[in-house]
Amino acid sequence: MVRVNQHQLKKAIRYADVRCSNLGGKLTEKRQQVLEILLKAKKPLSAYELTDQFNKVMDVPILAMSVYRILDFLESVDLVHRLKSENKFMACSHKSEGCQHQLSMFLICGSCNKVIEMNDANDKIKALFEQVEILGFSPGESQLEISGVCCQCKAKLPKVNKRKLE
Numbered sequence: 358m359v360r361v362n363q364h365q366l367k368k369a370i371r372y373a374d375v376r377c378s379n380l381g382g383k384l385t386e387k388r389q390q391v392l393e394i395l396l397k398a399k400k401p402l403s404a405y406e407l408t409d410q411f412n413k414v415m416d417v418p419i420l421a422m423s424v425y426r427i428l429d430f431l432e433s434v435d436l437v438h439r440l441k442s443e444n445k446f447m448a449c450s451h452k453s454e455g456c457q458h459q460l461s462m463f464l465i466c467g468s469c470n471k472v473i474e475m476n477d478a479n480d481k482i483k484a485l486f487e488q489v490e491i492l493g494f495s496p497g498e499s500q501l502e503i504s505g506v507c508c509q510c511k512a513k514l515p516k517v518n519k520r521k522l523e
């Protein structure tokens with residue numbers, strides 16, 4: 358997840374608007390506001406955290422129920438992903454370009470909660486799907502979540518250990 362600046366945010370919203378109308382939906386004001394919070398977030402948020410943040414910055418409060426409905430919609434048009442292992446939501450990292458989501462891969466850092474979304478145009482993953490199809494199985498949209506430690510957190514680890522030893 359990379360935090361977006363104002364220019365990237367505008368671009369992402371413009372893309373989201375086009376994507377929604379292409380798929381027969383509409384990026385309403387509330388949907389856009391929820392998406393903006395996720396685009397600005399440093400880590401995935403639960404629906405309740407999202408509701409809290411929404412109500413902190415917006416004048417008209419929103420109910421968690423409505424946030425769930427909005428997230429359902431944003432997920433259905435691939436603008437938002439739900440991390441199943443954490444039940445949290447994040448904006449799609451492919452903010453302003455169309456991307457295939459046959460297989461979304463997420464690397465989840467257990468130390469800082471940052472999530473990296475990997476592009477699925479990877480040869481090995483393509484080969485894996487070809488293998489699956491050879492078995493006569495038609496794979497739907499799938500999601501792979503790999504938990505571990507990100508490189509920044511890993512870099513910090515030896516220092517912490519060293520201090521403990523002193």
Ligand SMILES: [Zn+2]
Pocket residue numbers: 435438449450451456458461474
């Ligand atoms: Zn995505």
Ligand SMILES: [Zn+2]
Pocket residue numbers: 466467468469470471506507508509510511
């Ligand atoms: Zn980390």
